[in-house]
Amino acid sequence: MVVRTKDIRVYSHNVAKNYLNLDVLLETLYNDFVIGAPMHPEWLYMVRPPQNDQAPRVMAFVSKQLEKLRPSMRTDLVDHRDIFVLSLFQGNNTYNLMNVYSDDDKTAILYLRDHVDELPSFHYMGGDFNVHSSVWDPEVTHHWWAATTLLEIAADLDLERTEPSNPGLTFIFHNADLRPSVIDLMFHRISESARSRTRRDPDSKGPTDHIPLTTTIVLDSVIEDVTRRTITCGSDAEKAFIDDLRKGVPAIVSGTLNTAADIDRVAQALADVFSSAWDKHSHEVCITKRSQPWWDDECTKFLSQYKLEKSHKSWLLFR
Amino acid sequence: MEWVKQRKLPACEAIQYNAQPCHEMDDLWNALHNTHNSASGREVDLSVLDPLPTLQERDWPPFSALELTDALSSCSSRSSPGPDHITWAHLKAVLENKKSVQLLVTLADACICVGHWPKHFKDSVLVIIPKPGKPTYSTPKSFRPIVLLNTVGKLIEKMISNRLQFDRIKYDLVHPNQVGVVRQRSTEDGGLFLTHLVRTGWAKGKKTSVLAFDIAQFFPSLNHAMLLAILRKQGFSSFVGRFFASYLVD
Numbered sequence: 001m002v003v004r005t006k007d008i009r010v011y012s013h014n015v016a017k018n019y020l021n022l023d024v025l026l027e028t029l030y031n032d033f034v035i036g037a038p039m040h041p042e043w044l045y046m047v048r049p050p051q052n053d054q055a056p057r058v059m060a061f062v063s064k065q066l067e068k069l070r071p072s073m074r075t076d077l078v079d080h081r082d083i084f085v086l087s088l089f090q091g092n093n094t095y096n097l098m099n100v101y102s103d104d105d106k107t108a109i110l111y112l113r114d115h116v117d118e119l120p121s122f123h124y125m126g127g128d129f130n131v132h133s134s135v136w137d138p139e140v141t142h143h144w145w146a147a148t149t150l151l152e153i154a155a156d157l158d159l160e161r162t163e164p165s166n167p168g169l170t171f172i173f174h175n176a177d178l179r180p181s182v183i184d185l186m187f188h189r190i191s192e193s194a195r196s197r198t199r200r201d202p203d204s205k206g207p208t209d210h211i212p213l214t215t216t217i218v219l220d221s222v223i224e225d226v227t228r229r230t231i232t233c234g235s236d237a238e239k240a241f242i243d244d245l246r247k248g249v250p251a252i253v254s255g256t257l258n259t260a261a262d263i264d265r266v267a268q269a270l271a272d273v274f275s276s277a278w279d280k281h282s283h284e285v286c287i288t289k290r291s292q293p294w295w296d297d298e299c300t301k302f303l304s305q306y307k308l309e310k311s312h313k314s315w316l317l318f319r
Numbered sequence: 320m321e322w323v324k325q326r327k328l329p330a331c332e333a334i335q336y337n338a339q340p341c342h343e344m345d346d347l348w349n350a351l352h353n354t355h356n357s358a359s360g361r362e363v364d365l366s367v368l369d370p371l372p373t374l375q376e377r378d379w380p381p382f383s384a385l386e387l388t389d390a391l392s393s394c395s396s397r398s399s400p401g402p403d404h405i406t407w408a409h410l411k412a413v414l415e416n417k418k419s420v421q422l423l424v425t426l427a428d429a430c431i432c433v434g435h436w437p438k439h440f441k442d443s444v445l446v447i448i449p450k451p452g453k454p455t456y457s458t459p460k461s462f463r464p465i466v467l468l469n470t471v472g473k474l475i476e477k478m479i480s481n482r483l484q485f486d487r488i489k490y491d492l493v494h495p496n497q498v499g500v501v502r503q504r505s506t507e508d509g510g511l512f513l514t515h516l517v518r519t520g521w522a523k524g525k526k527t528s529v530l531a532f533d534i535a536q537f538f539p540s541l542n543h544a545m546l547l548a549i550l551r552k553q554g555f556s557s558f559v560g561r562f563f564a565s566y567l568v569d
Binding site: 044045046062070071072073074075076087089094231241242245246249250252254257258259260262263264266267268270271274275278282 | 331332333339340342403404405409412413415416418419422425426428429430432433435437438439440469471
């Protein structure tokens with residue numbers, strides 16, 4: 001399914017190292033029924049490889065529908081186990097997105113504070129910051145250095161905090177005696193007012209202790225489909241195309257070819273015959289994941305039948 | 320156990336060139352172009368060719384229709400077309416007509432006589448293909464650029480190439496030690512030659528060892544002035560030299 005859109009949906013969740021939960025998430029977030037599991041075919045996973053036995057604590061899954069935006073992991077901007085920078089490119093625009101996990105020592109926040117001058121401006125920052133403040137949690141009475149530093153960093157990156165449209169707790173201990181709090185935050189461009197697009201999603205909490213946040217980032221222009229013209233091999237269009245070539249090429253009058261201009265004239269006449277026949281008989285197709293030549297209408301029919309019935313028999317038919 | 324090993328990361332980082340990531344199309348083009356054409360346009364000393372004998376210039380007779388159909392029959396109908404979308408299968412259908420064959424033969428002869436290679440034959444599509452099984456895809460060397468040219472131009476190139484190959488064998492123009500890309504010489508010849516040398520050494524009671532060289536980027540590094548000088552030395556018609564001078568210009 002190809003959807004033309006200007007929006008990039010962001011789903012931010014501290015999955016607490018829960019592999020199975022992540023797997024289920026990928027299945028449900030993809031908006032079409034897919035067959036397959038761990039390394040999900042519809043998502044490009046990006047993660048900084050472990051260095052000095054320090055496993056990364058942040059990663060990103062980028063939908064393959066966004067491949068046209070050339071998603072790129074930017075370890076050249078930030079090379080840190082707790083900070084993930086993703087860049088998307090559209091025309092001359094670059095969209096920088098940051099995912100942060102700040103541990104109890106506030107390692108990531110301290111790193112960002114020291115390196116914020118080297119960073120470009122961002123369109124989004126989000127994650128589990130482990131920072132308490134009266135600004136985003138009414139139960140808290142203080143607004144300490146970590147919170148002020150975080151807001152200063154955000155301002156330097158042209159970002160401001162976005163309150164979800166359904167504000168509330170984001171972190172609930174498995175031990176019910178401990179007080180829940182708000183530590184998962186999202187930041188958008190200053191004056192972008194993304195509040196209506198930003199939500200907490202308590203139903204998707206799953207077995208973890210964090211409530212995921214969802215938001216969208218609006219691009220300047222629509223993500224265009226990648227299209228090209230084609231003539232299907234063995235089709236009637238190809239036969240008509242060859243017929244036109246067969247008529248067109250012998251009709252070219254070569255005359256005497258004594259100069260470079262004469263040669264260019266005949267070569268151009270050939271090129272014109274080829275291109276007019278091509279333009280007449282080719283049709284436009286979108287390049288998608290289903291662009292393989294073996295995928296035909298029958299495959300589409302059987303797949304939709306399988307999606308409806310979910311029976312073993314229809315699966316075999318599809319295969 | 321294969322599946323417990325660390326997984327290879329998919330290509331999610333930009334290609335690095337000179338320690339800088341390439342995000343813009345211009346940067347990517349520069350990275351690829353400079354990697355593969357690093358030696359182009361370099362000055363060379365042509366006097367290294369002086370010791371070689373200069374052969375007498377030979378005639379270049381006009382092409383025959385048979386040369387064209389022979390060249391065409393060896394082309395795979397499955398290979399990808401150039402920017403004009405004409406595959407070999409299409410061209411084969413078109414060239415069933417004698418008039419079409421005559422047109423192309425006339426055009427090929429004119430190209431050689433006038434010494435001109437039209438722009439339409441130089442138009443190409445460049446496809447960048449990732450080489451399989453590379454540990455990282457963040458360097459331009461993990462990718463193989465393939466140039467797809469227009470088929471009509473390629474057909475004429477093949478006719479010329481066949482002529483050159485013929486002369487190379489007939490007039491013994493290639494060094495006996497070169498076995499690659501020469502008709503009637505194969506890898507087996509090379510292997511046989513090598514084992515013969517090794518055995519000769521053994522027979523004389525000597526130890527033999529092999530030192531192997533690989534010239535990186537040999538083909539794109541070929542110097543154009545050198546190539547034209549060699550063609551002249553080897554006695555190819557001055558028409559051919561003039562043609563290649565036009566062929567090798569952008």
